[in-house]
Amino acid sequence: MSLDTDPIGPPDRMPDPAPGRLSRAWQSDIAWSFRHSPVAIVAALVFLTLVIAALAAPLIAPHTPFDPATLNLMDGFTPPMGEGLGSGSLYWLGTDDQGRDVFSTILYGMRLSLLIGLAAVGFAAVLGVSLGLVAGYAGGWVDALIMRIADIQLTFPSILVALLIFGVARGLLPPESREQMAVWVLILSIGLSEWVQFARTVRSSAMVEANKDYVQAARLVGRRPMAILFRHLLPNVMGPVLVIGTIYLALAIITEATLSFLGVGAPPTSPSLGTLINIGQDYLFSGEWWILLFPSLTLLALALSVNLLGDWLRDVLNPKLR
Amino acid sequence: MFAYVVRRALQGVLVLFVVAFIAFTMFRFVGDPLDGLLGQEATQLDRIELRERLGLNDAVPVQFARFVGNALQGEFGNSYRNGVPVAGMIADRLPATLELAMVSALFATLLGIALGVYTAIHRDGWLANAIMSASLIGVSLPTFLIGVLLIWVFAVELGWLPSFGRGATSDLLGWDSSLVTVSGLKSLVLPAITLGLYQMTLVMRLVRAEMLEVLRTDYIRFARARGLSERAVNFGHALKNTLVPVITIIGLQVGQITAFAIVTETVFQWPGVGLLFINAIQFVDIPVMATYLLLVGTLFVSINLIVDVLYAVIDPRLRAERPAGRA
């Protein structure tokens, strides 16, 4: 029994719009919600700042930490806002054991982390959406097979899957190229561990749409139904895919950081934030806390802002959850 | 219900089959199995002989069957890295991981449920909101970062707790346990919190969401309309209904925990199978990797099965095989 506490119904939502009007409606609703959610605004600002800083790393980094020629070992272990004993330059966030500027390493590290994270999620999304589409449209044994694989993979936590794929890929590569290919292997393994949710979501929408008349009509006329299906499917699944995307972006960033920290990800010669934290841990006991803290804070800021954005996005696109 | 259990068990066996196949493929085709077994002076002839002896020229299904047969008997081959039987290596280190996992799971589950219930009941309270905000950070913090930061605060700065290792172990029921020594317990604290924190946050958020849903149902309304106390409503009715779907997730936690144990063990140099696995990846020690996969797969499948059965036991609606409604 309902008690009519909101008899006027949900606000401003148009019933069953065609794709064009749909995107406009969503724009205004989302924009309104965004403007009124301080958390989302702050998160978005933080994220944007970090992304821009990472992209502009080659331009704004005061030093080039990975060019051994520019390093001065005497500058090593300089505390934040201190001057290097060797070169006398000012290091905002201090230096690590080899005299590398922490601020610069963070910028480059973040760049790498974001690159890998975005590429991995992108890969997972493309793979997942395609497989989901195929599964939903084709049905039958194709669908069953894909879903079985998905189920089995879901039994295992994604980090385990990523680790395993990473290990196998490494095993297949000759030892010399392992370090070079590290980034690609990372993208592959993280991406492969994350496609399932995309596939599932798209599949259910695809199944619904595949039965509709326009798909049958396209087939009769001789046009490729899958292409038509895809075009009509896209606006519908855009929302959930976006939400899943942000959640998985955060997960990808964290997974990459974890793998790098464990020593099976980005190598110290071109470190990501995870690698930097690993290096930092070694110097905790000797008191050079800054080598650990600043990369940690950066990673936390990155993951947190992406998570918050994802949370807000999920709330906005699915009011039922409130 | 029997049919239900059997069905789930069969599905589990299927998953295990696939996992075993993957493990087998890894064993057989990634890297060269012969490398670890032959010395430097091995000739081509030696290699051919060994291949024949090991049965590496047989048909793939035959090899797979042999692999499975061996596995069931606990025979997993030798490590590429140090030539020792993998089974032994794992058996040595399993107790450490299991203890850590159990303590973490307990911590995560109990605290998670308690906080979840609290934040659901006191929905608008300031403490509840503070906890929810903190939980968001918990979800965004990678496990290794939690561990490292905890080490920094409690081991380096405050010096209260050890920063690595398992401490002294003592015999507990025929098993090397760190639960019975003081240094062992102290060593458990940070790793257990690290391992359990993420899970705890998940459990808490899940329990809260479930409970809020339950508190909106008609039967809770009716319970209130009958004048039952808040306590009776929250704990006599809402809690049980909340926990039923949550139990599935909690069961799956064990899977997550086992995976993240890899990270925690690395951070704290905890001598468990997780650390073993990481070393295996670094050195491309295929037999260890494959065996770990098999083990973990078996664990997950068993947990899933147990949880399914538990679910059926707790929710009477799933038990009914009689036709509904005999009014």
Next chain:
Amino acid sequence: MVGNATEADDDVLLRVHDLVVEIPTRHGTLRPVDRVGFTVRRGEILGVVGESGAGKSITGAAIIGLLDRPAHISGGSVTLAGTRIDGLSERELQRVRGARIGTVFQDPSTSLDPLKTIGDQLAETALAHLPITRREARERALQALVDVGIPAAAERLDAWPHQFSGGMRQRVVIALALIAEPELIIADEPTTALDVSVQAQVLTLLRRLCTDRGVGVMLVTHDMGVVAETTDRVAVLYAGRVAEIGPTRQVLTDAAHPYTRGLMGSTPDTSPDRDIGDRLVQIPGAMPGLTAVPAGCAFHPRCPSAMSICAMREPPVTVLGDTAVRCWLHEDL
């Protein structure tokens, strides 16, 4: 708005007077219940009838203090056997609910906790309000099941809710409502979710129990048939206000308010001497939503007899013998 001025006061069980419920929203403050008043006497069944959204269910919720936030009572009073119960603390309300006012909700399939046996649910309700032992509670539970006509009650005591059919479940709900021996029952659309054949059984049961125990009933419904069959008096709600209230027979056969007339005209006449040629009267338009309540009399835009004053001022209550009505047509201008 008061019921009959001539009734003996100690016979009045429930008195709702000028009750106002407000809901603050983004779009302004809504008033789903706007100065509603009626009485229920011991042993009588008052029907509260109106369309969806007229405010009947909210009135019921307000009486027992179970409004969903942010709705709240902002005016008027609710008196039970002489004591004010609106504004009581949650603790005190818990003692009223169940023990003095029992409630029956609409959907029996969602009213019962699926994870507790009905015996347990009955016993805990009894234990919450009566000073009895566990064993006595269980006996009472058994007796309650027998009273509502559940066959093989002793075995069904440990059954689960999902093992009962809809009609049986609603009987269990009624048993639960009555087990702590309340003086008043609020039944919110108790038969709407049931099959037609079962509806009559449940209503008869309700009637019998209330006559036997001298319990007063506030029966909320949108079904005029139910009103005609089961109630002694009826209050007609429109847009959160009481349009008309009086003895059922009188209101149904000779309604004073145009809205009530419209409702009666739109109910098919199944009596043998009906005129087949008579068309069903439809009231044009729809009841206004809470954000668009017309000025003056809320019904005037749809009223066939509307006068100019109806659009300007809300009509006062006029007492016509046993009935009271809010309509300018009956007011001497």
